Amino acid sequence: MSHRVLVEAGPAAGVAVLKFRNPPVNALSLEMLMELVISLEKLENDKAVRGIVITAENPGIFLAGLDLTEMCGRNPAHYAKYWEAVQELWLRLYQSSKVLVAAINGACPAGGCLASLTCDYRVMADNPKYTIGLNETQLGIIAPFWFKDTLVNTVGHRAAEQALQLGTLFPPAKALQVGIVDQVVPEEQLQSAALSVMAQWLAIPDHARQLTKTMMRKPTVDQLVKQREADIQSFVGLISQDSIQRALQTYLQKLRQKKG
Numbered sequence: 001m002s003h004r005v006l007v008e009a010g011p012a013a014g015v016a017v018l019k020f021r022n023p024p025v026n027a028l029s030l031e032m033l034m035e036l037v038i039s040l041e042k043l044e045n046d047k048a049v050r051g052i053v054i055t056a057e058n059p060g061i062f063l064a065g066l067d068l069t070e071m072c073g074r075n076p077a078h079y080a081k082y083w084e085a086v087q088e089l090w091l092r093l094y095q096s097s098k099v100l101v102a103a104i105n106g107a108c109p110a111g112g113c114l115a116s117l118t119c120d121y122r123v124m125a126d127n128p129k130y131t132i133g134l135n136e137t138q139l140g141i142i143a144p145f146w147f148k149d150t151l152v153n154t155v156g157h158r159a160a161e162q163a164l165q166l167g168t169l170f171p172p173a174k175a176l177q178v179g180i181v182d183q184v185v186p187e188e189q190l191q192s193a194a195l196s197v198m199a200q201w202l203a204i205p206d207h208a209r210q211l212t213k214t215m216m217r218k219p220t221v222d223q224l225v226k227q228r229e230a231d232i233q234s235f236v237g238l239i240s241q242d243s244i245q246r247a248l249q250t251y252l253q254k255l256r257q258k259k260g
Ligand SMILES: CCCCCCCC/C=C\C=C\CC(=O)SCCNC(=O)CCNC(=O)[C@H](O)C(C)(C)COP(=O)(O)OP(=O)(O)OC[C@H]1O[C@@H](n2cnc3c(N)ncnc32)[C@H](O)[C@@H]1OP(=O)(O)O
Pocket: 024, 025, 027, 061, 063, 064, 065, 066, 067, 068, 069, 107, 109, 110, 111, 112, 135, 136, 139, 141, 142, 143, 144, 145, 231, 234, 235, 238, 252, 255, 256, 257, 258, 259
């Protein structure tokens, strides 16, 4: 039984809706990553499901990205286990044979942005409080190569380089202009817009669409698959550095003090 991920049958035949519900901010903790992987595996094996709308149960925060508490003050074995789970989720999402449509109904930084970038189409609610982007450099860390590749595949090299170096979090209109999202709609129309685009994608024969998706994404997937262990070791080495730990602690403290 999954607590942090809710899967519902969608209103249209062949469509499931996967909702994040990991309060307070839908951070990708180890438990949540594992529940997501299990939910996605079940959906992948369900022949009745052809498309999945991915959204947050509660509007406001789509996903707050990776859980910073999983990357601070832990031991190398924990960092390795955590990073392997992050890789696994990305591999499941990016290689999914289903049509994935992200209905972005809240803040979508870093790992949240990455998850949405693995989808085939992104619709974002037009709320200026919501932003999306790979903001790792603002935390004093760098986006790994496969985060970078996923962004480059979406927006092109120049826009990705600028967004990554600056760690830009784009509000909806700007995100649309850069191409990080495909559509911006009034908040109350988000779910219907996602279902409408899903219907367009499902009008294409599955086998042709799936083979095309694999052809487009395989080179990017292969890069990680062939160096998964090395990527884990790089992550563990980097995240264990005192300077990185200090940067992450400072960022977490700033988030906590924001309220005070
Ligand atoms: C060569 C290979 C090398 C590999 C190198 C790898 C290096 C890269 C490694 C890691 C990559 C990481 C990618 C990430 O995803 S890092 C996470 C990035 N996320 C963020 O920057 C988002 C931070 N959060 C926010 O901006 C806000 O919290 C927001 C989501 C907008 C929600 O705002 P609000 O509703 O006002 O809520 P609060 O800010 O008050 O937060 C409530 C509590 O939740 C805690 N929190 C928030 N975000 C996180 C998080 N990502 N992880 C853990 N905890 C989080 C926050 O501290 C509050 O806690 P508390 O109630 O205790 O005060």
